[in-house]
Amino acid sequence: MITPPTLVLDLDGTLVDTAPDLLATLNAVLASERLPPVNLDQVRAMTGAGARALLERGMAAAGVAAAPERMDALFAAFIDHYAAHIADHSQLFPGALESLQRFSDAGWRLAVCTNKLEGLARLLLDTLELTPRFDAIAGGDTFAFRKPHPGHILETVRLAGGDPALAVMVGDSAADINAARASGVPVVGMTFGYTDIPVAELNPDVVLDHFDDLYEAVAGLLPARRQAAGG
Numbered sequence: 692m693i694t695p696p697t698l699v700l701d702l703d704g705t706l707v708d709t710a711p712d713l714l715a716t717l718n719a720v721l722a723s724e725r726l727p728p729v730n731l732d733q734v735r736a737m738t739g740a741g742a743r744a745l746l747e748r749g750m751a752a753a754g755v756a757a758a759p760e761r762m763d764a765l766f767a768a769f770i771d772h773y774a775a776h777i778a779d780h781s782q783l784f785p786g787a788l789e790s791l792q793r794f795s796d797a798g799w800r801l802a803v804c805t806n807k808l809e810g811l812a813r814l815l816l817d818t819l820e821l822t823p824r825f826d827a828i829a830g831g832d833t834f835a836f837r838k839p840h841p842g843h844i845l846e847t848v849r850l851a852g853g854d855p856a857l858a859v860m861v862g863d864s865a866a867d868i869n870a871a872r873a874s875g876v877p878v879v880g881m882t883f884g885y886t887d888i889p890v891a892e893l894n895p896d897v898v899l900d901h902f903d904d905l906y907e908a909v910a911g912l913l914p915a916r917r918q919a920a921g922g
C-alpha cells in the first residue's frame with residue numbers, strides 16, 4: 692500500500708485566527724500587573740513562538756522583564772484565562788474548512804504542527820469541532836523540540852502515519868518556514884497570519900493570500916511524488 696501525502700498546518704495565524712482571544716488574555720494578565728494593554732497588531736507580531744514568548748513580549752512592550760518565579764505565576768494565569776476563552780472569537784480563516792475537505796477527499800493526511808501547548812491546541816480544535824479531521828496534532832510541548840527545529844515537522848508527519856518525503860507544510864511565520872526548510876519539506880507561506888517579518892521575505896516555496904488557492908499550489912509542489920503516491 693502506498694503512503695498517502697501529508698499536509699501539515701500551523702495553527703495560530705494559519706488555520707485559525709486566534710489573535711483576538713490571545714489579545715484579550717494577554718491584556719487581562721497585563722492589567723493584573725497594572726501594565727498598559729497592547730493592541731491587536733502588536734499581538735499579531737508577537738505570536739508564533741508560544742504563549743510564554745507572547746507573555747514575555749507583551750511585558751517587554753510595557754518595558755518590564757519579570758523575574759522567572761513571577762513569570763511562572765503569570766504564565767499559569769495566562770493559560771487559565773486563555774483556556775477559559777479559547778474560542779470566544781477565534782475562528783477558521785476564510786476558505787480553510789473547504790480546503791481541508793478538499794485535501795481529505797483527495798486522500799491526504801492532515802496534521803497540525805503548532806508551538807501552542809498541545810493541550811490548548813486540542814482544546815481549541817475540539818471547541819471548533821475540527822479534531823476528527825486531523826491524523827495528528829502536535830504542540831510545542833509534544834516532543835523535546837519545537838519549530839523552528841525541523842524535528843517538530845518531521846515527527847508530526849510520522850505521528851500522522853505519513854512520510855516526510857511526501858509532505859507539505861503550511862505556515863505564517865519564520866518558525867514555520869525555517870523548520871520546513873531545515874526538514875526538507877516544501878512550504879507554503881500564508882500572508883494573512885502573524886509575523887513581524889512579511890512572510891514573502893522569508894522565502895517560502897509559494898506565497899498565498901487565500902486558502903482557495905492552496906490545493907493547486909500544494910499539488911504543484913509535489914508533482915513527481917504525487918504521481919508516485921497515486922494522487
Ligand SMILES: O=C(O)COP(=O)(O)O
Pocket residue numbers: 701702703704737738739740741742745804805806807
Ligand atoms: O501560540 C503561538 O505563539 C504559536 O502558535 P503557532 O505555532 O500555531 O503559530
Ligand SMILES: [Mg+2]
Pocket residue numbers: 701702703704705738739862863864884885
Ligand atoms: Mg503561526
